[in-house]
Amino acid sequence: MRFLYLVQLQWLLQLGDIMAEAWEEAASITELYEAIKDCSRCPLGDTRTNLVLGAGDENAEIMFVGEAPGFHEDKQGIPFVGPAGQLLDQLLASIDLQRSQVYIANTLKCRPPENRDPQPQELETCTPFLFKQIAIIKPRIICTLGNHATRTLLSTSTGISQLHGKLIRKGELAYVPLFHPAAALHKPPLKSTLIDDFQRLREHLASERLRWEEEGEKGVELAVEPEVEPEQMGLF
Ligand code: URA
Numbered sequence: 001m002r003f004l005y006l007v008q009l010q011w012l013l014q015l016g017d018i019m020a021e022a023w024e025e026a027a028s029i030t031e032l033y034e035a036i037k038d039c040s041r042c043p044l045g046d047t048r049t050n051l052v053l054g055a056g057d058e059n060a061e062i063m064f065v066g067e068a069p070g071f072h073e074d075k076q077g078i079p080f081v082g083p084a085g086q087l088l089d090q091l092l093a094s095i096d097l098q099r100s101q102v103y104i105a106n107t108l109k110c111r112p113p114e115n116r117d118p119q120p121q122e123l124e125t126c127t128p129f130l131f132k133q134i135a136i137i138k139p140r141i142i143c144t145l146g147n148h149a150t151r152t153l154l155s156t157s158t159g160i161s162q163l164h165g166k167l168i169r170k171g172e173l174a175y176v177p178l179f180h181p182a183a184a185l186h187k188p189p190l191k192s193t194l195i196d197d198f199q200r201l202r203e204h205l206a207s208e209r210l211r212w213e214e215e216g217e218k219g220v221e222l223a224v225e226p227e228v229e230p231e232q233m234g235l236f
Pocket of ligand 1: 066067068069070073078079080081082084085106182
């Protein structure tokens with residue numbers, strides 16, 4: 001009996017390894033979605049309606065990373081479809097981009113109840129999926145929307161108020177932190193800052209394109225995963 005139990009346990013552990021490999025080895029966003037759509041690695045798996053992986057062009061030059069799905073995103077399984085998403089669409093249009101030309105994702109793939117802040121354990125569990133998305137898409141520029149995405153991807157304790165609109169290189173990737181559109185909806189003065197920062201983003205993209213032309217093709221191996229410093233999380 002004990003032997004059978006041990007065999008079953010070993011089988012379950014091996015199955016766990018295989019499941020982990022399925023998302024790690026995903027070669028496309030569709031494969032990644034299939035591998036994690038029923039994720040229950042953290043308690044948000046019990047309360048979400050849909051896992052919201054991302055949306056847009058898988059070959060996009062620009063990727064936007066928000067915080068976590070909200071009410072509308074959870075219902076529809078698509079990121080940034082509520083009021084903040086409508087503002088994001090307008091901001092994209094202001095630099096002649098449509099959401100179908102960029103890729104949009106979040107640090108957390110499932111909605112935190114009542115839209116509360118992501119918890120460190122949820123971020124730790126979920127961000128490997130974000131790094132995998134970045135490795136598949138290989139964007140030229142990643143725009144982090146708000147403090148959560150900025151601190152997660154840039155491992156910095158400097159706040160968005162100081163970083164917004166600047167182009168920051170980290171390894172092979174270039175980041176442009178921006179205020180979160182939802183923050184601009186709550187604090188109208190931030191909206192004009194965000195509008196200005198999108199114009200700066202247009203300029204960053206133009207100069208990055210020149211740099212890529214000089215340096216050669218996109219598609220280098222990306223070391224996307226930052227050294228996470230969990231103790232810094234509380235500093236924001
Ligand atoms: N806010 C986010 O950070 N992400 C969404 O998808 C929607 C609102």
